[in-house]
Amino acid sequence: xxxxxxGSPSKYIQGRDVLERAGTYLAPYGERILLLADRDVLxxxxxxxxxxxxxxxxxxxxAIFSGESTEEEVERVIKLAEEKNCGAIAGCGGGKxxxxxxxxxxxxxxxxxxxxxxxxxxAPCSSLAVMYSGEGxxxxxxxxxxxxxxxxxxxxxxxxxxxRLLVSGIGDAFATFYEARACRNAYADNMFQGKGTNASFAxxxxxxxxxxxxxxxxxxxxxxxxxxxxxxxxIEANIYLSGVGFESNGCAIAHGIYNGFTRLxxxxxxxxxxxxxxxxxxxxxxxxxAAELEQVYTFFERVGLPTSLAELGLSLTEEELAAAAQASSxxxxxxxxxxxxxQDILRDAILAADFIGRSRKEExxx
Ligand SMILES: [Zn+2]
Numbered sequence: 001x002x003x004x005x006x007g008s009p010s011k012y013i014q015g016r017d018v019l020e021r022a023g024t025y026l027a028p029y030g031e032r033i034l035l036l037a038d039r040d041v042l043x044x045x046x047x048x049x050x051x052x053x054x055x056x057x058x059x060x061x062x063a064i065f066s067g068e069s070t071e072e073e074v075e076r077v078i079k080l081a082e083e084k085n086c087g088a089i090a091g092c093g094g095g096k097x098x099x100x101x102x103x104x105x106x107x108x109x110x111x112x113x114x115x116x117x118x119x120x121x122x123a124p125c126s127s128l129a130v131m132y133s134g135e136g137x138x139x140x141x142x143x144x145x146x147x148x149x150x151x152x153x154x155x156x157x158x159x160x161x162x163x164r165l166l167v168s169g170i171g172d173a174f175a176t177f178y179e180a181r182a183c184r185n186a187y188a189d190n191m192f193q194g195k196g197t198n199a200s201f202a203x204x205x206x207x208x209x210x211x212x213x214x215x216x217x218x219x220x221x222x223x224x225x226x227x228x229x230x231x232x233x234x235i236e237a238n239i240y241l242s243g244v245g246f247e248s249n250g251c252a253i254a255h256g257i258y259n260g261f262t263r264l265x266x267x268x269x270x271x272x273x274x275x276x277x278x279x280x281x282x283x284x285x286x287x288x289x290a291a292e293l294e295q296v297y298t299f300f301e302r303v304g305l306p307t308s309l310a311e312l313g314l315s316l317t318e319e320e321l322a323a324a325a326q327a328s329s330x331x332x333x334x335x336x337x338x339x340x341x342x343q344d345i346l347r348d349a350i351l352a353a354d355f356i357g358r359s360r361k362e363e364x365x366x
Contacts, residue, residue, distance in 0.1 A: 005194030006248045007147050009114075009125045012240050014153040016227050019048040019115070023056025025152055029111040030087020033058060036077055036101045037092040038065040041117050044157060045092055061086060068132050069099040077101065078108035088113050088149070094165070095121040095271060096132070103129040106144040113150045117157050119235045120165035121172050121271050124151050125243025128191060138262045143191070147247075151239070155227045158235055164270065166222045170215050170234065171276030171305045173242035174296075177208035178279055179336070180249030182286070188336035190250040200248035207241035210234065212295075215303050251333040253282035253341065257350070260328025261312075264320060268313035269306065276305040277312055280353040285337070285345055297360060307357030309350075321347055 013025055026033055037045065042062060053060055061084045066073045077100060081089050088111035091101025098114050098121075105112030106129070114124040123130075127147040131139045158166075180201055183190065190196050196204075210233045218234035221227070246255075257278030258271060267274075280300075283293050297307055306312050316324065325347035328334050335341050 003194040004197045005190065005192040006197045006200045006244070007127055007192055008244045008248075009148045009151045011149070012125065012151045012153075014155060014232070014236060014240075016156045017048070017154060018152055019045060019154045019157065020052045022049050022052035022152065023054070023058045025150065026053065026058045026088075026090075026113065027056055029113060029149060031057065031059060032084060032086045033060055033088045033090050033113065034063055034077070034081040034084060034086040035060045035090045035092055036063050036065050036097055036104075038067060038097055041093040041097070044117060044160075045115070048154070048157075065093065065097045065100060067096070068134055068136060069096040069103065069130060070132060070134055072134075073100050074103045074107060077104035081108060081110055087111060090115055093117050095123040095130070098123045099129040099131070102144055102148060103131065103142050105148075112148045113152065114148045115152045115154070116239055118161035118165035119158050119169040119238035120161070121169060122176070122238070122242035122246055124148070124153070124239050126191075126247045128247065137265065138259055153235060153239055155232055155235055159222055159227045159231055160225050161222075163219060163222045166234070166238070167219060167304050168270035168272035169238035169242075170211055170219075170272065170303055171279075171300075172272030173207055173238045174211050174299070175254035175275045175279045176242045176245040176249070177204040178282060179252040179254050180204035180245060182252040182282065182338065183250035183336045185338040186336050188250050188252075191247040196249040200245060203241050204245035204249050207237045207245050210237040210241070212299060215299065219303055250336055252336040253285055253328075253334050253346070254278035256328045256331040256334030257281050257346070259331045260324055260326075260334070261314075263327040264314075264316075264324055266314055266316075266320070273306050274312055276300055277307070277309075277353065280307060280357065281346065281349045282337075284352045284356075285341070285349040297356065301360070307353075307360065309354045310358070321350065325350060
């Protein structure tokens with residue numbers, strides 16, 4: 001369909017210690033708000049949130065996240081919010097907590113608020129919630145009626161999160177531009193069954209430019225728990241530009257590889273780490289100019305993103321590799337490319353991406 005659509009959260013607020021002023025920002029969404037966080041995250045935010053809401057009349061009801069974004073968990077959260085008569089559900093933490101909170105907000109007709117404690121995925125701003133089985137296997141993407149009403153990003157909290165999460169978020173965000181470009185060239189739909197707007201494509205390009213410029217410095221800042229301008233730029237790229245960028249432009253092979261690889265139930269990687277490797281696979285399948293491929297490998301090596309299967313904790317037999325390629329090819333977004341994609345193309349691109357990644361590291365050593 002020849003329609004251009006851009007979706008975005010209604011409000012995005014980012015700054016140092018914004019949770020200490022949370023009441024001011026949360027007040028428009030209800031007198032009582034259910035705040036979903038897991039056992040590790042809650043102690044990191046509770047004091048700040050209580051301090052930030054003490055004088056504002058907004059009451060926070062804390063609920064502990066079960067650990068997986070499953071249909072059962074979503075139903076449980078809706079029930080809790082109904083019992084406590086909450087006006088909004090806030091998901092506080094990483095991708096899965098956020099996804100469960102967003103799905104519950106949508107299904108239960110609550111306002112939806114996202115408080116990311118790490119810049120590790122593009123989940124906070126999107127209207128998509130990933131649903132998993134109880135064992136953590138990707139089941140399906142749940143498309144919400146709308147994007148979150150509010151995203152509240154406290155950069156001091158995010159600066160204190162494990163650095164691997166930030167780097168993984170960089171991997172996830174870095175794919176945005178390349179997938180946007182593929183969708184644009186293929187005239188493929190974005191996540192709203194429309195085409196990207198000029199603004200959404202510009203956001204994707206800005207996302208890549210910020211990461212190339214500030215990605216490494218942001219990592220250094222996070223290693224020292226410092227909020228620098230570079231880190232703030234990368235947080236905005238990882239959370240906002242990537243979230244709006246992927247949804248309003250569309251995904252392609254990079255995320256198709258991630259979705260396919262999770263079916264193997266092998267390896268040890270975070271979402272963005274696998275998406276980064278998927279980006280290499282996509283660029284090789286596209287046969288982009290050598291200088292561009294070189295730029296991406298160099299950037300990944302510098303910030304510490306995986307460029308080989310071994311770095312994803314994967315050593316695959318021929319059958320497993322074929323299964324991964326088949327599973328990735330079965331994912332619809334893998335075909336949002338300006339050429340035909342099949343499992344042979346994906347298998348060989350996976351092998352080539354892995355070989356180049358390993359060879360570069362061996363050359364570096366010698
Ligand atoms: Zn992603």
